[in-house]
Amino acid sequence: MTKLSVNINKLATLRNSRGSNNPNLIKAAKDIERFGADGITVHPRPDERHIRYSDVYELKKIVTTEFNIEGNCTEQKFVDLVIANQPTQVTLVPDALGQLTSNHGWNTIEHAGYLKNIVSVFKNAGIRVSIFVDPVIEMIEGAKATGTDRVELYTESYAKQFAEGNKQTAIAPFIAAATKANELGLGINAGHDLDLQNLKYFSENIPGLLEVSIGHALICDAVNLGLENTVQLYKRQLK
Numbered sequence: 135m136t137k138l139s140v141n142i143n144k145l146a147t148l149r150n151s152r153g154s155n156n157p158n159l160i161k162a163a164k165d166i167e168r169f170g171a172d173g174i175t176v177h178p179r180p181d182e183r184h185i186r187y188s189d190v191y192e193l194k195k196i197v198t199t200e201f202n203i204e205g206n207c208t209e210q211k212f213v214d215l216v217i218a219n220q221p222t223q224v225t226l227v228p229d230a231l232g233q234l235t236s237n238h239g240w241n242t243i244e245h246a247g248y249l250k251n252i253v254s255v256f257k258n259a260g261i262r263v264s265i266f267v268d269p270v271i272e273m274i275e276g277a278k279a280t281g282t283d284r285v286e287l288y289t290e291s292y293a294k295q296f297a298e299g300n301k302q303t304a305i306a307p308f309i310a311a312a313t314k315a316n317e318l319g320l321g322i323n324a325g326h327d328l329d330l331q332n333l334k335y336f337s338e339n340i341p342g343l344l345e346v347s348i349g350h351a352l353i354c355d356a357v358n359l360g361l362e363n364t365v366q367l368y369k370r371q372l373k
């Protein structure tokens with residue numbers, strides 16, 4: 135079954151808006167795990183506007199499911215943070231400084247040399263590596279050449295077209311990319327803009343989908359439905 139990793143950046147943004155410790159990220163991560171999530175994802179950015187580097191050390195102490203740290207590996211501070219915390223997985227995302235949210239995958243061909251090198255840094259430290267990519271066959275092939283364990287398919291285009299009612303067109307490039315990844319022996323994760331409406335169709339149609347990482351929509355739903363109920367509703371979509 136596909137694993138659900140909950141991205142808790144939004145909770146950190148809410149906490150930071152008041153300068154106190156409410157909501158408490160440690161409690162939230164423990165609760166999310168207790169409610170059935172299979173992992174916790176954090177995406178520290180250099181400006182620390184949501185997850186702080188210090189949060190990662192505290193979360194590492196209590197996360198008992200899969201801990202996934204995603205971010206821009208061209209920042210040495212990020213590399214050091216990941217190595218120091220030994221998460222289950224690091225997801226390499228090419229986001230620029232101050233970017234609102236991730237909006238493209240790595241060009242695994244243009245940056246082949248760099249990626250190969252950084253993948254081996256993390257793998258030598260015993261950390262599973264995933265590279266965030268657009269659903270493009272050449273990018274999957276390029277990812278394979280870096281030695282990464284997995285790719286994370288960037289699902290924003292799927293979510294957008296799904297919402298416009300074009301399910302089949304939306305999913306087609308993801309099926310092709312996933313089929314190629316399976317053929318090459320790469321694990322498949324996915325994330326960005328997945329929600330309670332589009333998740334089931336995605337997970338049912340993507341062969342070998344190992345994990346989805348979901349933040350924004352899940353936390354928004356939790357405002358209306360409660361965190362416990364929401365985590366369980368998302369898990370149900372993946373059955």
Ligand code: PXP
Pocket residue numbers: 141143177204225227235236266286324325326327328347348349350351
């Ligand atoms: N995957 C990556 C690489 C991301 O950067 C994000 C957003 O931080 C997500 C998944 C989760 O996206 P969303 O918040 O839209 O669920």
